[in-house]
Amino acid sequence: MAIAIPLAPAAPRTTSARRPVRSAVRTTPRALSARPMRSSKPQQASHLTRRGRLVVLFGGVIALFSAMLMFGSLANATLSSQGPATAIVVVQPGESLWSIAQTLAPGADPRETVSRIRDLNGMTSAVVVKGQSLIVPTFS
Numbered sequence: 001m002a003i004a005i006p007l008a009p010a011a012p013r014t015t016s017a018r019r020p021v022r023s024a025v026r027t028t029p030r031a032l033s034a035r036p037m038r039s040s041k042p043q044q045a046s047h048l049t050r051r052g053r054l055v056v057l058f059g060g061v062i063a064l065f066s067a068m069l070m071f072g073s074l075a076n077a078t079l080s081s082q083g084p085a086t087a088i089v090v091v092q093p094g095e096s097l098w099s100i101a102q103t104l105a106p107g108a109d110p111r112e113t114v115s116r117i118r119d120l121n122g123m124t125s126a127v128v129v130k131g132q133s134l135i136v137p138t139f140s
Helices: 029-034 050-081 097-104 110-121
Strands: 086-090 133-137
Touching: 097 110, 097 133, 110 133
Parallel strands: none
Antiparallel strands: 086 133
């Protein structure tokens, strides 16, 4: 014989007390990385921001400037070694720029030679003093 046990009525469920239903398939970071991402939009080429364009511009300017300095110093080194030949003359008592110019280049115009001596020494006048050292051009 079976005995019947009375059951208590169940409490009504509310929607706020429900727990979310879990999916039977679990996604792990590894599983996510293995799946290719699908996009409905075609891929566009990336573009630089204003700051990025400025960085690229200044980087190029700095590279160009360094190359100019490097090659410019090489060019100066070769040009200075091939420059006009000069010598140093010490002014003796009673000598003038004119007499020194005539001694250096007897067949040339002394005015041109005096002008070259003044340019080489950065002189503003033709006055020289005994014992003064002058850079003079040499003539072959």
